Amino acid sequence: MKNINKVSSKIIEIETCIKLLEYLKRKSVIDDGMYNFCINKFMKKQELEKAKINADYLNNIDNYKILT
Secondary structure: OOOOOOOOHHHHHHHHHHHHHHHHHHOOOOOHHHHHHHHHHHHHHHHHHHHHHHHHHHHOHHHOOOOO
16 A cells, blocks of 8 residues: 555645745745745744644554554
């Protein structure tokens, strides 16, 4: 059986937003201060989402095998 890494759709959404901000910064639509502020908010959201996924994995009893 293949091991498939599941990625939350929220993480993909946050990463897409970061790419959009990078594009806007390159086109000089937003300044460095606004870019840094938004990136910090998105990174915090992403860290919280990853922590939630890890906590859900640890709390799911089906992820553990009983060794006898």
